[in-house]
Amino acid sequence: MGTGGEVLLYIGGYGRSGSTLLECLLARLDGVVVLGELEHLWERGVRQNQRCACGEPFADCPFWAEVGRTAFGxxxxxxxxxxxxxxxxVVRQRHLPRMLRRSLPPELANQAAEFTGYHHRICDAAQQLTGARVVVDSSKFPPLAVALAHDPAIDLRMIHLVRDSRGVAYSWSKTVARPETEDGEAMPRYSSVHSSAHWLSHNLAMQLAGRLGRPVLRIRYEDLVADPEATVSQAWRRLGLPGPGTLPMEDAHTIELLPTHSVAGNPMRFTRGRTVLRSDEAWRQGMPRGRRLLVTLLSAPLLLAYGYRLRSAQEGS
Structure with a gap:
C-alpha cells in the first residue's frame, strides 16, 4: 500500500466479537494508526457527519479533514x-461467491478496483499524515476484506477475530446506544437465530478469504482478554508486521487507552484512560437456557472448530 512500505491490517469477523477492543489496544502500539470501521465512513462520516472517536463531528475533526484533503483535495x-x-x-454477502474467485469477471474487477482505490487513498493519506507503518481498519465485514484482497497495491494482512457465539448472540439482544449520533440512536438488536446465522456466515467467509493468498490469522476474543500482551505480540509476529507489537500494559490486564480518530464502531471506541480488561461473560448467567441451547445447536460445528465447549454453555457453567 503506497510507496512507504506500510501495511493495511484488517480486523474481520462478526460484530460484538471484540474488534473495537482490539483496535483500541492496537492504537497503543508504536507505528500504528487506527481508523475504525472504514466500511461506514462514506455513510456515517461523510454523509451523516456522525462523531469521530475524538468527540468531534466528522466534518469538524482536524484529522479527517486533513485525510480528505490529502487523499482527494x-x-x-x-x-x-x-x-x-x-x-x-462489490461489498455484499451475496457477491462473495464471485468475489472469492482468484480471477474476477472484467466488469466486476473494474468495479472492485475503483472502489478499493478510494479505500487505498484514504489509508495512504492517514499513513502520510501520521508516519505509521501499519494502518488498521476494523470494519469486520468479510466482503470488504475479500475486495481489498484483490487489490495488488495494498499490502493486506488480516486478523480473523472470533468470539463464542453465545456471547455474541446475547450481546446483540441488548439495547446499546450510539453516542456518535445526535439523538443517541440505538444500535440494532437481533434475534438468536439471526445473530447465529450471521456469526456462521461471517466467520466462514473470513476463513475463505485466505484462499486469495493474503495472510489471515484467527484469534479468539476470550484469549485476547485473558492475555492481551501475549495475544497481540504473537499475532504481530505471525503476520510479519513491522515493529515488536508489544503493548504498554501497566499489569496483566490494565492499560491506558488514548483518544483515537476511529470513524465508526462500538461505543467502546470513546473509552480513554486507565482501563482494566475483563472478559464479558454475562451471557453465562443472563442468557435464558432455551436461547443458549438454540444458539449452541445452530453454531456447534464452528464452535468446536474454534475450540469452544458446548456442554458448559448449555449448563450455564
Whole structure:
C-alpha cells in the first residue's frame, strides 16, 4: 500500500466479537494508526457527519479533514453516490461467491478496483499524515476484506477475530446506544437465530478469504482478554508486521487507552484512560437456557472448530 512500505491490517469477523477492543489496544502500539470501521465512513462520516472517536463531528475533526484533503483535495471533491454504488456492487454477502474467485469477471474487477482505490487513498493519506507503518481498519465485514484482497497495491494482512457465539448472540439482544449520533440512536438488536446465522456466515467467509493468498490469522476474543500482551505480540509476529507489537500494559490486564480518530464502531471506541480488561461473560448467567441451547445447536460445528465447549454453555457453567 503506497510507496512507504506500510501495511493495511484488517480486523474481520462478526460484530460484538471484540474488534473495537482490539483496535483500541492496537492504537497503543508504536507505528500504528487506527481508523475504525472504514466500511461506514462514506455513510456515517461523510454523509451523516456522525462523531469521530475524538468527540468531534466528522466534518469538524482536524484529522479527517486533513485525510480528505490529502487523499482527494477534500471530501466534497468525491462523488459519494458513486462510491456507495460501487460498494453495493462489490461489498455484499451475496457477491462473495464471485468475489472469492482468484480471477474476477472484467466488469466486476473494474468495479472492485475503483472502489478499493478510494479505500487505498484514504489509508495512504492517514499513513502520510501520521508516519505509521501499519494502518488498521476494523470494519469486520468479510466482503470488504475479500475486495481489498484483490487489490495488488495494498499490502493486506488480516486478523480473523472470533468470539463464542453465545456471547455474541446475547450481546446483540441488548439495547446499546450510539453516542456518535445526535439523538443517541440505538444500535440494532437481533434475534438468536439471526445473530447465529450471521456469526456462521461471517466467520466462514473470513476463513475463505485466505484462499486469495493474503495472510489471515484467527484469534479468539476470550484469549485476547485473558492475555492481551501475549495475544497481540504473537499475532504481530505471525503476520510479519513491522515493529515488536508489544503493548504498554501497566499489569496483566490494565492499560491506558488514548483518544483515537476511529470513524465508526462500538461505543467502546470513546473509552480513554486507565482501563482494566475483563472478559464479558454475562451471557453465562443472563442468557435464558432455551436461547443458549438454540444458539449452541445452530453454531456447534464452528464452535468446536474454534475450540469452544458446548456442554458448559448449555449448563450455564
Amino acid at each position: 477534500g471530501w466534497d471533491q468525491v462523488d459519494v453516490e458513486r462510491v456507495l454504488a460501487l460498494k453495493a456492487a
